[in-house]
Amino acid sequence: MRAQILKFTLLALLFPAMVANAQNQNESAQAEQAQPAVQIHSDQQDFFRDGRVIYKGNVELIYGINTLKADEINIRTEKGQEWFVATGNPTTFTSVTPENEEKSLYAQAQTIEFSVQSDTVVLTQAVLTQGRHKIEGQSIEYNLNTGQFSASNAKTTRYAAEPNTDK
Secondary structure, X not given: OHHHHHHHHHHHHXXXXXXXXXXXXXXXXXHHHHOOOEEEEOOEEEEOXXXXXXXXXXXXXXXXXXXXXXXXXXXXXXXXXXXXXXXEEEEXXXXXXXXXXXXXXXXXEEEEEEEOOOOEEEEEEEEEEEOOEEEEEEEEEEEOOOOOEEEEEEEEEEOOOOXXXXX
């Protein structure tokens, strides 16, 4: 009888810790699932002993709703962040939001750098179009999470709304 009481007491003490541990594992798994995997397709892939990887020829990087196309993508690590550095003539980046075309983003640039950890895209010598806005700049930085971008040495054009012809 005493052994059963001891088992129930021990179980009662450990149960909240077991539930908390299961919840933490579930939250960690959900966080991993929330961030999509990076997929890269190319004609050629070169892997080096120092950890560098270079993708060449018809390179396409897919990350959720984002697609980066380039002639070449180099992967570099800087301060714990992995950067995908794309070059091409031109290099293109699209972030298509099917439910709201006005939020979709289309860009061409000489160089595009992308970090998964910070969800940041940096475009050099770029033209970026989103909805009725067009930005041309020396450098444009775009945050995939917030949708904010900042440009240096830039020219912005805002196109007028389409006239309403339903009268």
